[in-house]
Amino acid sequence: MIDWWQSLVAPFPPLLLTMAYMLVFILVLFACVAYATLAERRVLGFMQVRLGPNRVGPRGLGQPIADALKLMFKEMILPHDADRFLFRTAPLLSMAPAIAAWAVIPFSEHLNFADINAGLLYILAMTSLGVYGVIVAGWASNSKYALLGSLRSAAQIVAYEIAMGFALVGVLMASGSLNLGDIVMEQQGSIFNWYWLPLFPLFLTYLIAGIAETNRAPFDVVEGESEIVAGFHVEYSGMGFAMFFLAEYANIILISALTALLFLGGWLSPLEGIVPASVFHLPVIGALLGSGAHWFVAKTCFFIFCFLWFRATFPRYRYDQIMRLGWKVLLPVTLVWIVVEGVFLYLQLPPWFD
Amino acid sequence: MLIQSTVFYFFSAILVASALAMISVRNPVHAVLFLVLVFFTSAAIWLLLEAEFLAITLVLVYVGAVMVLFLFVVMMLDINLAKMRAGFARYLPVGLLVGIVMAVEMAVILSRPAFDLQKPQAKPADYSNTQELGELLFTEYIYPFEIAGVILLVAIIAAITLTMHKRTRAKRQSPARQVSADRAERVRLVSMDKE
Numbered sequence: 001m002i003d004w005w006q007s008l009v010a011p012f013p014p015l016l017l018t019m020a021y022m023l024v025f026i027l028v029l030f031a032c033v034a035y036a037t038l039a040e041r042r043v044l045g046f047m048q049v050r051l052g053p054n055r056v057g058p059r060g061l062g063q064p065i066a067d068a069l070k071l072m073f074k075e076m077i078l079p080h081d082a083d084r085f086l087f088r089t090a091p092l093l094s095m096a097p098a099i100a101a102w103a104v105i106p107f108s109e110h111l112n113f114a115d116i117n118a119g120l121l122y123i124l125a126m127t128s129l130g131v132y133g134v135i136v137a138g139w140a141s142n143s144k145y146a147l148l149g150s151l152r153s154a155a156q157i158v159a160y161e162i163a164m165g166f167a168l169v170g171v172l173m174a175s176g177s178l179n180l181g182d183i184v185m186e187q188q189g190s191i192f193n194w195y196w197l198p199l200f201p202l203f204l205t206y207l208i209a210g211i212a213e214t215n216r217a218p219f220d221v222v223e224g225e226s227e228i229v230a231g232f233h234v235e236y237s238g239m240g241f242a243m244f245f246l247a248e249y250a251n252i253i254l255i256s257a258l259t260a261l262l263f264l265g266g267w268l269s270p271l272e273g274i275v276p277a278s279v280f281h282l283p284v285i286g287a288l289l290g291s292g293a294h295w296f297v298a299k300t301c302f303f304i305f306c307f308l309w310f311r312a313t314f315p316r317y318r319y320d321q322i323m324r325l326g327w328k329v330l331l332p333v334t335l336v337w338i339v340v341e342g343v344f345l346y347l348q349l350p351p352w353f354d
Numbered sequence: 355m356l357i358q359s360t361v362f363y364f365f366s367a368i369l370v371a372s373a374l375a376m377i378s379v380r381n382p383v384h385a386v387l388f389l390v391l392v393f394f395t396s397a398a399i400w401l402l403l404e405a406e407f408l409a410i411t412l413v414l415v416y417v418g419a420v421m422v423l424f425l426f427v428v429m430m431l432d433i434n435l436a437k438m439r440a441g442f443a444r445y446l447p448v449g450l451l452v453g454i455v456m457a458v459e460m461a462v463i464l465s466r467p468a469f470d471l472q473k474p475q476a477k478p479a480d481y482s483n484t485q486e487l488g489e490l491l492f493t494e495y496i497y498p499f500e501i502a503g504v505i506l507l508v509a510i511i512a513a514i515t516l517t518m519h520k521r522t523r524a525k526r527q528s529p530a531r532q533v534s535a536d537r538a539e540r541v542r543l544v545s546m547d548k549e
Contacts, residue, residue: 083383086384086387116406117482117483117485118406118410118483118484121407121410121411121484122410124414124418125410125411125413125414125417125418128413128417128418128419129413129417129418131418131422132390132422132425135425135426135429136387138429139429147429151426151429151430154422154425154426155426157422158422158423161419178484320527320529321529324529
């Protein structure tokens with residue numbers, strides 16, 4: 001099928017093709033983001049023993065489209081004395097990095113946009129840019145609540161980025177590569193060869209820091225509707241608000257995908273090394289059970305579900321508790337585990353570090 | 355080659371324009387954001403030189419962390435625009451002089467034979483800038499690298515010591531104590547006689 005496709009697209013120049021693929025991918029990503037909002041409302045609904053939105057379309061599946069149409073036709077109100085240009089640019093600043101980071105994410109062994117050597121570093125750089133959207137929005141709104149929200153956000157994101165970075169240092173020590181494809185291939189073997197087991201503290205740290213980076217509950221003091229109304233996007237209405245809303249979900253999907261890649265073996269099948277290898281050569285079941293992009297999607301969906309689950313479960317942290325968790329708990333945990341991992345590497349502990 | 359130079363001139367034009375804008379705009383927050391744009395476009399130019407590690411690190415460290423803190427501080431300033439403009443004409447001659455001296459110095463140094471500027475050769479496809487830098491840093495330049503690390507550590511400790519002072523009257527919470535509190539500490543059951 002791949003050969004057939006390649007002979008079909010052969011007459012087109014490669015640059016044009018890549019652009020077309022990117023366009024298609026971004027449209028798919030936007031659809032996923034829109035339906036993540038529905039998933040969140042439905043999952044939260046069920047967890048709180050109610051139904052959630054189920055009126056628009058079959059089983060509420062038309063809800064994201066209805067929401068998008070509503071927000072598109074709403075007026076975008078410009079606050080008094082707001083910085084016009086920055087006020088309108090801020091939603092784009094928080095959306096763009098979340099999309100740009102997907103450029104280096106491998107979906108399966110040969111399915112990716114850019115296979116670059118410093119992929120992990122690129123991801124880290126892109127996710128660190130997302131904070132500008134929040135800060136600029138808070139400042140340009142000319143509102144004290146928005147400014148307070150963006151100040152909280154800046155401090156929180158900078159603090160958790162360090163713990164996140166150290167968790168990634170652990171991953172690249174174990175894999176010996178910054179290339180995301182190589183990191184996944186290093187985890188080959190069985191489910192027990194994936195990095196979640198030898199790097200378990202770093203795995204938890206990465207997940208928690210990821211939740212804090214995306215400003216999600218229980219670390220959502222940036223919005224904190226009980227204290228500062230809605231934080232940095234309090235002055236936004238219509239499409240501006242919608243962009244921030246979608247950027248949050250785009251970031252959730254990105255962090256989930258990264259956790260799946262770095263700690264849960266990306267597109268590798270969990271059945272590898274457990275069931276006999278001959279199973280993977282069976283006609284249809286073999287392709288389904290064997291490694292492939294569908295496992296990557298499934299693992300990503302699992303982490304997205306975890307994000308929603310945590311929101312329904314934990315009460316919001318107080319601001320000083322967030323700072324304490326970031327600096328005094330997560331950071332020392334990563335530092336200690338990097339030393340432990342160094343010992344593992346020195347001993348060449350099988351099956352991960354040999 | 356044509357595409358490469360087009361990309362180079364495109365980014366250079368943005369770089370120079372945003373650098374000029376950074377020193378000429380009135381609003382400090384806008385100036386900081388222009389500086390962010392300067393860093394970002396210079397990272398793009400470094401990418402053209404196949405120095406992807408440096409380029410991405412520039413974005414990661416300067417744009418992602420340092421400039422955020424800059425913005426953080428500048429945003430909280432109470433900006434009086436009229437006051438800030440007042441000194442502009444007065445300091446202009448001094449600023450121009452310093453600028454010209456720096457430009458001349460750079461011209462003198464860069465025209466030395468040691469800086470014989472040659473077109474960088476294109477690297478083979480499997481060349482990894484990150485790996486090359488890592489190998490150099492941990493072999494040939496290990497001592498300067500470690501010393502730089504120690505100096506940074508000293509700077510961190512100094513900065514923290516400067517800001518740490520014990521306030522005697524401040525009330526603090528101990529989250530560890532709060533979490534480990536049990537029922538016996540908080541609840542006292544008393545049996546009272548009926549009245």
